[in-house]
Amino acid sequence: MATYIYLHGFASSPFSTKAQYLRDRFASLQINLNIPDLNHGDFSHLTLTRQLQQIEAEFSPDTSSFVVMGSSFGGLTAAWLAEKKFPIDRLILLAPAFNFSSEWFPKLGSEKLKQWKSEGYLSVYHYAEKQNLPLSYQFLEDLSQYPDEQLQRKIPTLILHGIQDEVIPIQASRNYAATRPWVKLIELNSDHSLDNVLGEIWQEIQGFLYSIL
Template identity: 90%
Template sequence: MMKTTTYIYLHGFASSPSSTKAQYLRDRFASLQINLNIPNLNQGDFSHLTLTRQLQQIETEFSPNASPVVVIGSSFGGLTAAWLAEKKFPIDRLILLAPAFNFSSEWLLKLGPEKLKQWQSEGYLSVYHYAEKQNLPLHYQFLEDLYQYPDQQLQRQIPTLIIHGIQDEVIPIQASRNYAATRPWVKLIELNSDHSLDNVLGEIWQEIQGFLEP
């Protein structure tokens, strides 16, 4: 791992920089005297979160003329990382942990037509925020914004490592299988875990180290 490289970790939806994976990886990188940047994507206003807002935040926090960048993204942070790369952000490598591909479709399936209609008419949907340990309202603009970002458009050929749990109950592993199947620059590792991947942190770190070796 090159110490002149900038390493960024993007946490997942309704999560925070203090998540188990974020803190574990920060400590692992620190053991190699490497700083892992972990921006707070909630920005103190989870209710008005959108993918566009996350992209804009990261673009302003990290100079496009910086050293080479490696981005690690978890779940919705993984989807954000993929779109950062697509927008020609100077990313050398992507590491996506249970990335939220096909996210809007998965949400619509879980919500059902009635709840979706209610969200649209009332403007907000109550969502459990794992870091805040409470339900918070999420504006319907979150879903509308997602429609601008179809996965099919993610075609930039950057070395990409995807790690996904075969028991994932939030983003089925098939989403990553489909993504990797048509992109030869993507390596998919399937682990015996759920969406959190918390029981395979050691294996994740091993895979990351192998992927980042020169």
């Protein structure tokens, strides 16, 4: 039996709508969905590297098979986790944050980016905490170590992305899938949240995992 892990998005939590919906759906199949809190008690010093280190600790040497799911920045984390040669059988990425540096940061504007660098922290709205929290500039610097082009491990991958995504344009997933024949991209009539297509997402996930469920 595979171990199932779900990685929530940036400024989110294990109690997000998608995380809880998928937890309940897998529970109906008597499967436990492990949803670690990637805020790790310190959102301000979040980095992709820290998330990867945290999740690596979830990998028991006694487990021979993993299915890793991730939403948005959690999806990007899942993709990099798979690149590290862990025994991951399937990847499921919901609106993954490919091209995150070129898509999200420019929206802040050059002046705000300069201010972030000089002051060391940027005020970011945290959806789970329902308040603004400071985020270290190290978050941006750390991402420079992770160019999407290096994600080349041939693991069966399902991407579900909304065509009206206002945070990570669907073209990022289209470009990613176009050069990786092991990736299946499903385009959905939704935005970045994907909250209005949860039933469709679950159907696609079940079909994708049919052989190992």
